[in-house]
Amino acid sequence: MPIFYGKAFLMDYLKSIKTANSTIGFVPTMGALHQGHLALIKKSLSGNVNTVVSIFVNPTQFNNLEDLAKYPRTLDEDIEKLNTLDPKIIIYAPSVDDIYEGNVSSQHFDFDGLENQMEGKFRPGHFDGVGTVVKRLFEIIAPTTAYFGEKDFQQLQIVKKMVAMQNLPVLIIGCPIHRENNDLAMSSRNERLSEQERTEAAIIYKTLTSAKAKFEKQSSKKITVWVKSFIEKNPHFKVEYFTIADETTLLSCSRKNKNKKYRAFIAVLVNNIRLIDTISLN
Structure with missing residues (x-):
């Protein structure tokens, strides 16, 4: 299967296979691929002539250097999974220097809040x-369509805004x-959980579904207090945030409006391993 570690060779290859009717689907990942990633890739394969998957742990989106250092890197296994899925998938696995060209820093964006x-x-x-990194990858790959998971719903909205x-x-x-089978949202970080932690983390989605049921009759403030109390009964779990927000603006809901769509967002630290999840409330 075509694997590229440098953008110049990738761009030349994409130019060589381009036709008037060809399309490029793109799935950006940080590797440690799981079934959630593969579902995005299958979506791209079904809708495009060519599919590019990037595998790149982007340093500029980590504000915690320990988290960056511990982020799972499984390139060989990832390549094997993609080859099994479809050997025609085009893989881009760049170095940090290939993306940032010696200047590992972020551009500042205004995403309307x-x-x-x-x-x-x-x-x-x-x-x-x-x-x-997404803008840079789009410039290199020039995709027709790009696919993102809704687990990172805020990121999805921000990429659309950009x-x-x-x-x-x-x-x-x-x-x-x-x-996963216990409804824990699939994430590369799940690989860092112990078997017991992975089992216990099922409480995150269970809590979200309960919050959804409560949202019909209770205030956001009351639900937020309950969520924190319920999850932190486990001494190894800490709620970093729980928010009920407008899906479009992502602003917290202070008073429900029947004409707006709301979503609950949560981040939980499980022995300092950070897990996020979300659920639509209406």
């Missing part, structure tokens, strides 16, 4: 890093969350 909510409050500079503001010619498709 989307970047200041939830993840942005607890991970300073995170979305500047996301915007920088594409609109930068007038980039790529369609952004959000895809449903894939879950």
Whole structure:
């Protein structure tokens, strides 16, 4: 299968296979591929002539250097999974220097305030890093369509905003969350959990579904207090944030409006391993 470690060779290859009717689907990943990633890739394969998958642990979106150092890197296994899925998948596995050319820093973006909510409050500079690497990857690959999972719903909204503001010619498709058998949202970070932690982490989605049921009759403030109390009964779990927010603006809901769509967002530290999840409330 075609594997590229440098952008120059990848860009030349993509030019060589381009035709008047060809399309390029793109799935950006940080590796440690799981079934959630593979579902995005299958979506791209079904809708495009060519599919590119990037495998790159982007340093500029980590505000915690320990988290960056411990992030799982399984390139050989990832390549094997992609080859089994479809040997025609084009893999781009660049070095940091290939992406940043000696200047490992983020461009500053204004995402109309989307970047200041939830993840942005607890991970300073995170979305500047996301915007920088996604924009750079779009410039290198020039995809027709790009696919992102809804687990990172805030990131999905921010990428859509960036594409609109930068007038980039790529369609952004959000895809449903894939879950493990116990409903824990699939994440590369799950590999760092012990077997017991992985089992106990099922409480995160269980809590979200309960919050959804409560949202019909209770205030956001009351639900937020309950969520924190319920999850932190486990001494190894700490709620970093729980927010009920408008899906479009990502602003916290202070008073429900029947004409708006709301979503619950949560980040939980399980022995300092950070897990996020989300659920639509209406």
